[in-house]
Amino acid sequence: MSESDVTRDGVEGARPGRDALTGDRAGRRRRRRGRGERAMVPDAEFSSYYGKPILNKPTWKALDIAGYLYLGGLAGGSSLLAAGAHVTGRPALARTAKFGAAGGVSLSLAALVHDLGRPSRFLNMLRVFKPTSPMSVGSWLLAGYAPLTMAAVAADVTGRYRLAGAAATASAAVLGPAVATYTAVLISDTAVPSWHEGYREMPFVFAGSGATAAAGLALACAPVRETGPARRTAILGAVLELGSFRTMKRRMGLTAEPFEKGRPHRLLRTAEALTAGGAVLAALGAGRSRPVSVVAGAALLAGSAALRFGVFHAGVASAEDPRYTVMPQRERLEARRRAALPDSAPPAS
Template identity: 80%
Template sequence: MSGSDVTRGGTEGARPGREALTGAMAGRRRRRRGRGERPMVPEAEFSSYYGRPILKKPTWQPLDIAGYLYLGGLAGASSPLAAGGHVTGRPGLARAAKLGASGAILVSLAALVHDLGRPTRFLNMLRVLKPTSPMNLGSWLLAGYAPLTVAAAAADVTGRHRSVGAAATAGAAALGPLVATYTAVLLSDTASPSWHEGHRELPFVFAGSAATAAAGLALVCAPVRETGPARRSAVLGAALELGAFRVMKRRMGTAAEPYERGKPHRLMRAAEVLTAGGAALAVHAGRRGHTSGRARLLAAGAGTALLAGSAALRWGVFHAGVASAEDPRYTVVPQRERLEARADRR
């Protein structure tokens, strides 16, 4: 008697290759025999060799890099606001935005250099021009943008070389939107799932966050009668930030979970409340009938909330990306989902 003549039940005359049930059919027979049985295969646990993460988490310092993200966005969105104030005859708004842009970008650069460890590492990135590298293009962008903001602010404060100051203001306004959003491209270009999976919407989230931060600074520092453009920027920026972030989370699937847990969730929730509340307060501050003191207080409160909300969003995005790199689940599951989606399309 050969092995092929013996079935699983020990009888002869049957060939297991033709009559034995395997796969899904075998599972159905087992379920018919005993519905209350527990599965023999345990639920999958996502781990890696020796318990180490699949991805190496970012080694960036939160204070340096999250601060760099936040201040860069604040500077980039302040420059168009400064140009608008310059053109429309709002000198107080223009000066506040110019000083805010120059101060924020200089501190942002200092934070970046501090995280890099040595200034020469930043300068080394300027030795070549590599269009395929967001970090390299961002370095060139900062190297061109920062001097323009400083020149625009210096000309405004000193009252000298006004034509140079006007040209610098226009140049900074042209580069400002790129400065405000290129960091989103930089994060999305990494392997951290909660950054990479949001590559379509994250630049819009950062653009809205930058607009609310710049509006908040103007509301705090500029004369109330000149803050009309800042109030409109606060409303539009808040709508863009909150709307794009909700779309991003819905589209990301499993990779959006870090935004809903722990410290990132608390920061993102605070960002939503502060940004929405600050925008509503900014609208209220612009209504007629307020005394000058009350209007000043409302504008300052709205600006403070918007600045804090933008900062909370940047820190929340940063920590969510780090958390997603530490957990193998957020690397493995999205890959499987993409493979299944491709198989379904075939």
């Protein structure tokens, strides 16, 4: 996975091969002219030159990259929970969250390297640091964050070097929010329409999703008596995730359509139901019943995963349809054209 796979370069200059009017809209206009009128020309189709897509379809493997997005959020959220549990004297919750952070970032890195094909490609990204590149910043972030989570787990398991373990836990918690959200910046920095147009809210969606995943792991694995912070995190994370996602779709307009069709729609509806249901269970019964806590945790974990996979597949679908690339461009060009027009002359006195 690299930034060169899908970039914004040259997208604004892309031109469709035919009119932007879809066949459905053209048909409706003809029908309004007179009942029973026969069309003299075939309906217009929205396509690009020679039937080729305007954007190259992302070649990223769904399991690898969607898993990479999900596990990074789980790791970042778990680091925050681990630090809070460590400070408030909840050792079982702290250990669960520390293992979640270390395991999540390790598997996330493994998924990324598997998609890249060779470990050396990830190491090559560490040869330079480019602040304007989300991939470069993210690579260095993971390279610094992963050892901290390992050190925190090692100190907790062995019972040695407690001061160093506490420092590693706190440092991982500082980096945790960035780990949970930088992947949202990464995919929004591409030319994939349904990712790029959501750049304002996507980090908040991923932050909430990471929080619900971390809370879900804690609810499923930690003793009920220590899961108070996890239950509160589940509620806050669900509100942030679901609210930000709905706000994002309303603002995106046409490019939100892929979220409402086919497999992405099914995944995202499932994610919404699981996340909302898990948060309700966490609020009402997880503090008193171990089985309820486990069910709530499993629902939250699955809901967070379904969200990441739904977002991934929606982005791929939007890249395959020229409408989602060209129509927003035309709207932006038209808005700039209107803004450049001189103001109308003031009325005569």
